[in-house]
Amino acid sequence: MGVTMLAGDTQELRKARGAFFTPDELCRYVVDWAIRDGSEDVLEPSCGEAAFLVAAAKRLDQLQVAEGGRLAGVELHAGSSAHAASLVRAAGRRAEITTADFFTVQPEPSFSAVVGNPPYVRYQDFAGEARALSQRAALAAGVPLTGLASSWAAFTVHSALFLRPGGRLGLVLPAELLTVNYAAPVRRFLLERFARVRLVLFTERVFPEVQEEVVLLLAEGYGQSPSGVCELHQVHNAESLARGMGVAHRWTPKPSSGKWTASMLSAEALKAFTSTTEDGDEFTTLEAWGDTTLGMVTGNNKYFTLTPARAKELRLPPRELLPISPPGSRHLRxxxxxxxxxxxxxxDGAPTLLFRPAGKPSAAAAAYIAQGEVADVSSAYKCRVRKPWWRVPLVQPADLFLTYMNADAPRLCDNMRSAFHLNSVHGVYLKDEVRSLGKALLPLASLSSATLVGGETVGRAYGGGMLKLEPREADRLPLPSPALLNQAQPRLESVRPQLTALTQAGQLLDASRVVDDVLLRGELGMRPGEISLLREAHRTLMNRRKARGKS
Known part of the structure; x- marks a missing residue:
């Protein structure tokens, strides 16, 4: 079904409200799944040109149902609303189309199925009254959404409220459902409100005109006993749906709100990953080892961080300077x-010193403070809200540094210098009982393929395809347990020189193979095929992230 441009409507306006043409194959597949015998009452929110309602009309014809259930839609744009009704009539059926903002429509829990393609408007463009309405609608279902949530998140929750007990929800959603932090309440809502949740992932883009990847959400048994399990399918493209999807692999997200990035893996790779990191006590999480925190925020790194040469030029005494890991993390690989x-x-000219007089500033420090005031450094937000403005709040030196913006993978690095750190890296403060072991071996052990895959599943893709880990995400990073590292310590220490050389040369995957040989094969007894699945899983997720960053 083609897209008709109505009078008064434009491509720019359609894009602004998140309206995109949905391929017939997707509409047909979702509707065929939702309509089983033709008696179902079906709602298409934000129906646009009624692609799903027209597919529903064709489905009723296929089932040879004369009357069928009620067909209804909601559409914000008045012209599209009238056109949608005419398209359904042309397909031989009647649909009740309401012209309204979907978030202002009071849920009527009478529909057997809600199907559609919610509008996708990014948070930057989703503001004002529209955002407020969406947040109130989601909150009515007990789902709090942050200001970073795009339009589809609240739309998914509000759609479910129109279902009668046992109803089915079939939506085309951005793949953000699987990975972004703001979707955590939505993921929890789906697993807690539906008896069965299925996801269909695509290896090829479904919407060529937009860069966003999509998934099909097929959730049924609304209000019935939830299983907490996702059923996952992968197909090549929309046309592949008609050929069937084979056996689904099942996965239980932990916690239910946690990221579903692992669902992008093959069934075999997912099994290898979960059996290694979750099914026994050989692996734990970074949180079990200690606390991960943000670094210091200066308010102006160019002013507060100094090279040794610059500090000497300013004649600042050593007592007013602290050793820091320079901004960035390239040197921590x-x-x-x-x-x-x-x-x-x-x-080499890196800013390895932090300007921080602890008491009354020396004459040299006072002169530098005066320079900062002339340059208006003191008016920067982080500076003007503290007293005095030039004293950066301290965060004590961490045991380990954790890089949180990564092109390849998060790295743990032993802070042997006991340097302070800025917020360009995270600090890991190990528990007393495992501090010595963790400082010595966690940087090595974190190179295993199991942890590399874990980094991709708990982190999130950022601009340019970078992998970002916030502290709460880092807490869930899978790592070998203290017991396993105690056992593996002699062998890990024996390969330390080799790993040092490989990591310094930027050969992450080669270093990972060495660690896998010690930990996964040597200590856990994993078969080569299982280890290969983990390595392939890491490559798959990393390459997918980088490809999305390029687009």
């Missing part, structure tokens, strides 16, 4: 950050 590393960076 090896296993340790030593005093020698810190000194070398300083000699």
């Amino acid at each position: 090896s296993l340790t950050f030593s005093g020698a590393d810190w000194s070398r960076l300083g000699r």
